[in-house]
Amino acid sequence: MTEHPVNRRWSMRQRDWAVVFWIAFLSAAAGSFVLFGLVNPLDMVNAWADQYDIGVRLAYGLIFAFLYLLCLLACSLTMFMIRTGPARGHVTGEGRRSIPKVRDPSKSNPDLDGENWK
Amino acid sequence: MNQKHDAGDSLYRKDPKVYPRDVKGTFASLRKLAVVVLLGLYYILPWINWGGNQSVLFDLPARKFYIFGLTFWPQDFIFLTLMLIIAGLSLFFVTAVAGRLWCGYACPQTVWTEVFLWMERWVEGDRNKRNKLDASPWNRNKIIRKTSKQVLWISFALWTGFTFVGFFTPIRELGHSIITFQLGNWETFWLLFYSFATYGNAGILREQVCKYMCPYARFQSAMFDKDTLVIAYDEKRGEPRGGRRKSDNPSEKGLGDCIGCTLCVQVCPTGIDIREGLQIECIACAACIDVCDQVMDKMDYKKGLISYTTEHRLGGNESHVFRPRIFVYAFLLLALVAGVLWSVNHRVLLRADLLRDRNALYRELADDRIENVYTLKLINMDSVLHNYQIEIVGHDDMVLFISPEPVLEPEEVGNFILRMQAPASLGRGSVEVDVRFSTMEEPFIERTVSTRFLMPFD
Numbered sequence: 001m002t003e004h005p006v007n008r009r010w011s012m013r014q015r016d017w018a019v020v021f022w023i024a025f026l027s028a029a030a031g032s033f034v035l036f037g038l039v040n041p042l043d044m045v046n047a048w049a050d051q052y053d054i055g056v057r058l059a060y061g062l063i064f065a066f067l068y069l070l071c072l073l074a075c076s077l078t079m080f081m082i083r084t085g086p087a088r089g090h091v092t093g094e095g096r097r098s099i100p101k102v103r104d105p106s107k108s109n110p111d112l113d114g115e116n117w118k
Numbered sequence: 119m120n121q122k123h124d125a126g127d128s129l130y131r132k133d134p135k136v137y138p139r140d141v142k143g144t145f146a147s148l149r150k151l152a153v154v155v156l157l158g159l160y161y162i163l164p165w166i167n168w169g170g171n172q173s174v175l176f177d178l179p180a181r182k183f184y185i186f187g188l189t190f191w192p193q194d195f196i197f198l199t200l201m202l203i204i205a206g207l208s209l210f211f212v213t214a215v216a217g218r219l220w221c222g223y224a225c226p227q228t229v230w231t232e233v234f235l236w237m238e239r240w241v242e243g244d245r246n247k248r249n250k251l252d253a254s255p256w257n258r259n260k261i262i263r264k265t266s267k268q269v270l271w272i273s274f275a276l277w278t279g280f281t282f283v284g285f286f287t288p289i290r291e292l293g294h295s296i297i298t299f300q301l302g303n304w305e306t307f308w309l310l311f312y313s314f315a316t317y318g319n320a321g322i323l324r325e326q327v328c329k330y331m332c333p334y335a336r337f338q339s340a341m342f343d344k345d346t347l348v349i350a351y352d353e354k355r356g357e358p359r360g361g362r363r364k365s366d367n368p369s370e371k372g373l374g375d376c377i378g379c380t381l382c383v384q385v386c387p388t389g390i391d392i393r394e395g396l397q398i399e400c401i402a403c404a405a406c407i408d409v410c411d412q413v414m415d416k417m418d419y420k421k422g423l424i425s426y427t428t429e430h431r432l433g434g435n436e437s438h439v440f441r442p443r444i445f446v447y448a449f450l451l452l453a454l455v456a457g458v459l460w461s462v463n464h465r466v467l468l469r470a471d472l473l474r475d476r477n478a479l480y481r482e483l484a485d486d487r488i489e490n491v492y493t494l495k496l497i498n499m500d501s502v503l504h505n506y507q508i509e510i511v512g513h514d515d516m517v518l519f520i521s522p523e524p525v526l527e528p529e530e531v532g533n534f535i536l537r538m539q540a541p542a543s544l545g546r547g548s549v550e551v552d553v554r555f556s557t558m559e560e561p562f563i564e565r566t567v568s569t570r571f572l573m574p575f576d
Contacts, residue, residue, distance in 0.1 A: 085336075
């Protein structure tokens, strides 16, 4: 009996991670195009690691890897904030705690002088 | 619990503005102390000079960071990385021991919000007066108070932005350029941007930042265990809550120790009710502990209805401060701090880079000697002038010539031409040569650089 394709679908978490990796890659690629259009990658690498003899290809690769890492961090954190953030309906008050009721402390407690509570 | 009714007919539930009531007590004093110390450091440090430079200055154009007399160069970038790791690990350690201590006492959001609240309270009065002022129609009093508050907030935010830029541009020069209207475009942008961020976060958004924007609030629970300090309401002791006279016997009236005064809610800067249990919105500022202890005192009850406690203690079990994760964090932290301190103390304050001249591999001289030419880049990372000695290690028959004289002023970068000569009998092809750089003034400033000396290949 053949397995139904639906059973091989990715879970929500897997899809989220796939999106994170892909969007981070696209962002790093776009960032690299802009960056390398403006500056010579060898100048950048030489500024920070001129004691190593880094060739131009490695310089391109290292800077892209650095950008990809940064984008991955940003995307992962964004995913985390969305996943752990308010659920649907939050804005209308659904699933939220009620707004705490406050009252004059001395109203039901005559021995408390409400105004002196600093 | 479904709270749709709170929204009424609207599709949006608007939460009331949080105007925390002023509170005094042990933890409030600690919080004030933290504000004074942390913001004091922030506002005063740029004005203090240390070793001829601003005590803390991140000079980006010159690519030098001055921190308490030490100069860090781009090559010291590893220290910045290590400092960030130490900061992260410290956060883990403190959170595992004492919960959200960072949020309640040291987070810039908390600290600046506290100052903005002081100003608001000073101009508009305490919680009740502010609520009344908000509800009142716009009149002369309201316009004056609200405008005064905004003027104070904006002035303070601008001063904060100015100080922020003062960590990157020498603050005295910055002040002078503002007075003489010669402030550069970038300085203007960052001054206004940081001022706006301070005003927006600490004045307008306040607790919304902690509730919706802060990632630390979301993942701090991963560092919690049942022995982590949290602020909790003792439900067993407090419930059922209800009003009473001081002379009443609570047990006769079927009441717990909570008198339902709601002061714990009124002092909360995030506007939550701690009696509903531990909530993500609680920043552990302990204002509710202070006010509840005062109420308990007034009612002649035992303090600690709301207290710093642990989940274990609340459940009647023994709580442990020293546990494996604390030891692991502490050990890693100590090792890293010790490592960074040792490395900073043992930094060699000299950089030397030898680059071969690419025009010619080697030159055959008339006296049967071979010469290689290099470009030498020397960086004096020290704060005093140095006269450098340069020698070839292990090859007595080789000589070197350098021009100009290798003398560098403090923090100067110099480029020199270095010529090395060796007898043709030294070998064939490529020979590895070590060149040692040292100073006469400081024996520990010494660096050896390896390079290749090229000879004829045939």
